[in-house]
Amino acid sequence: MKLHLKIWRQTEPSKPGQFVEYSVEGQPDLSFLELLDVLNEQLTQAGEVPVEFDHDCREGICGSCGMMINGQAHGPQERTSVCQLYLRNFQDGDRLTVEPWRATAFPIVKDLVVDRSAFDRISMAGGYITARAGSAPEANSIPVPKADADAAFDYAACIACGACVAACPNASASLFTAAKISHLAHLPQGSPERKSRVLRMTEQMTTESFGDCSNHGECQAVCPKGISIDAIATMRREYIKAQFS
Numbered sequence: 001m002k003l004h005l006k007i008w009r010q011t012e013p014s015k016p017g018q019f020v021e022y023s024v025e026g027q028p029d030l031s032f033l034e035l036l037d038v039l040n041e042q043l044t045q046a047g048e049v050p051v052e053f054d055h056d057c058r059e060g061i062c063g064s065c066g067m068m069i070n071g072q073a074h075g076p077q078e079r080t081s082v083c084q085l086y087l088r089n090f091q092d093g094d095r096l097t098v099e100p101w102r103a104t105a106f107p108i109v110k111d112l113v114v115d116r117s118a119f120d121r122i123s124m125a126g127g128y129i130t131a132r133a134g135s136a137p138e139a140n141s142i143p144v145p146k147a148d149a150d151a152a153f154d155y156a157a158c159i160a161c162g163a164c165v166a167a168c169p170n171a172s173a174s175l176f177t178a179a180k181i182s183h184l185a186h187l188p189q190g191s192p193e194r195k196s197r198v199l200r201m202t203e204q205m206t207t208e209s210f211g212d213c214s215n216h217g218e219c220q221a222v223c224p225k226g227i228s229i230d231a232i233a234t235m236r237r238e239y240i241k242a243q244f245s
Contacts, residue, residue, distance in 0.1 A: 001028060001092040003035065007051055008099040010108055017108070019097070028088040032075065033058060033065055035087060052111040058083040060224065063159030066166065067112045068099045073163035073222040081161060081224040101166035105173070105208045118208040119160045122177055125204035126197045131189040142188055152186040155179040157225040164219035170211030175219040177205045178235035179227050185238055195242035202239055 002025045010017025024039045033055055040050035056062040065082040069075035075085045090096070098112065106114040144152075158179040165173050181198050184190025190197070213232055220229045 001026065001087060001090070003087070003090060004093070004095045005039070006095065006097045007112070009051070009111055012110060013107055017111075019099075026087050028086065030087050031058070031083055032069070032085045032087070033083045052109075052113050054113050055083060060084045061159060063161035063224075066101055066161045066163055068097075068101065068166060070097055073101075073167045074161075074224055078221075079224055079226050081159070101162050103162075103165050103171040103210070105171065105210050106162060106165060114162070116160070116162050118210070119162065119173070119176060121208065122173065122201055122204045123160075123180060125200040126180060126184075127193060127200065129184065129189050130192045144187060148186040152183050155183040155186070155227060155231055158183075158223075158227055159225060161224060163222045163224065165210065167218040167222040168211065168213075169216055169218065170214055172213045172219070173205050173208070173210040174213035174232050174235070175223065175227060175229060177201055178229075178231035181238060182231040182234040185234060194238070195245065198235065198238040198242050202235070 002023060005022045005024060006019045007022060008017055009020045022039055024035060024042065026035045026038055030038070033053070036051060036053055043050045053067065054064040056064045058065070060081045060083060063081070066074060067082055069082070069085075074080060074082050075089070077085055077089050100106075100108055100112045101114050101116075103114075105118045106116055109115050156179075158176060160176060162176075164175040165171050181201055184197065185194060215229070217229060220227065
């Protein structure tokens with residue numbers, strides 16, 4: 001099958017970018033990243049500069065492969081990152097516009113690569129837990145209600161891909177930050193730093209120039225791990241408690 005790609009090309013952050021059109025053929029069982037690999041082989045053989053894009057594990061775990069495909073973060077398939085988006089989801093001859101995340105806090109590095117280190121700084125602002133580490137404790141030594149354990153596990157599934165920011169009309173990082181805060185807020189190990197954590201992380205989120213959440217829900221719709229915006233409600237409750245206690 002042949003796809004016609006309109007890809008954002010930008011040589012460096014300080015220079016303007018533009019869309020460039022390419023046509024490339026691939027089998028339906030190829031992932032979208034593998035299609036870009038095929039395109040880059042063609043460009044290299046033709047003596048042209050290949051398209052820069054982020055990738056690592058290609059198993060939907062690392063979160064590095066984010067990009068917009070026809071205006072949708074990670075493409076048209078729900079709960080799927082680009083590395084697990086296969087060409088069988090498209091039709092022969094489809095025209096696809098491929099561009100990087102668009103957010104002030106995610107400056108473009110080159111082509112489809114953006115700098116997402118703002119997420120790292122938010123996570124670092126949360127600090128570490130002071131619960132004693134060591135060998136694994138006996139499974140039932142710290143009873144955790146199943147509902148809390150399940151919620152913590154769901155929030156911990158966040159892969160920090162940035163799709164929530166790219167899809168949000170305000171470029172808010174609330175879902176990402178809330179997932180990190182809510183994960184530990186549901187576990188006893190996160191209790192000692194519970195109040196300071198939410199204050200530091202939300203302050204850092206604002207410092208990084210992310211927008212405010214206005215409950216559009218686009219973040220939840222495009223999250224490849226299906227993280228619920230209930231996390232944002234949890235973050236807000238934690239923030240209010242920390243402010244007035």
